[in-house]
Amino acid sequence: MTLSSIYYLLKGFESRPFGKFKLQTSSTMNNFNFSDCRKAVNQATFRPTAERKALAMQLLQEAVDFISSLEEVKDKPKASKTKRRRRKTTKRTPSQKVADRQEMANKTNEVGPIKPSKKAKTASVKEAAKSAKAVSEATGAAQRAAKKAELKAQADTADKVASLEAKIEALTAVLALHMESSTPAAANFVSIDELPFEL
Numbered sequence: 001m002t003l004s005s006i007y008y009l010l011k012g013f014e015s016r017p018f019g020k021f022k023l024q025t026s027s028t029m030n031n032f033n034f035s036d037c038r039k040a041v042n043q044a045t046f047r048p049t050a051e052r053k054a055l056a057m058q059l060l061q062e063a064v065d066f067i068s069s070l071e072e073v074k075d076k077p078k079a080s081k082t083k084r085r086r087r088k089t090t091k092r093t094p095s096q097k098v099a100d101r102q103e104m105a106n107k108t109n110e111v112g113p114i115k116p117s118k119k120a121k122t123a124s125v126k127e128a129a130k131s132a133k134a135v136s137e138a139t140g141a142a143q144r145a146a147k148k149a150e151l152k153a154q155a156d157t158a159d160k161v162a163s164l165e166a167k168i169e170a171l172t173a174v175l176a177l178h179m180e181s182s183t184p185a186a187a188n189f190v191s192i193d194e195l196p197f198e199l
Helices: 003-015 034-046 050-068 094-106 125-139 141-181
Strands: none
Touching: 034 050, 125 141
């Protein structure tokens, strides 16, 4: 270690606190002064004589002894990073709402007024129906719809037939009951031979 490097070390050591801690001197080294050490090292660096080098070495040894005699303390734990608070969103005030409405009302259209075209295209219902039919046939929706309609018609027909059969059975039962309950007198019957017309 050269004298100049020790000089710069001492110069930096004296000018700023050591890490996060301030320099503490022990009771035995209260009279030690870094500026004297720095001055001696500076003189020995620029005009090295035997006396100056000896004085600088002596003061540097005292500086080393001084640093060695310092009591060590435990490092403080690093503080954890604080969490950032989320910014709270607030509702717009009535005055802000009014200002926004006025701004939108006063806003001009940069393009200019929009006028309807004289040659406005009108939709053709026939073309739309054709394209819809083509799409439904291409996707198979038309076949599915036809099959569904056919099944529904068959179900409706079967329901109607079942309903008619049930009604016929009910009428037959009522007629049979009526026939059993009311037996006509023999005088009211006319034979086939006695009819005034031919069958």
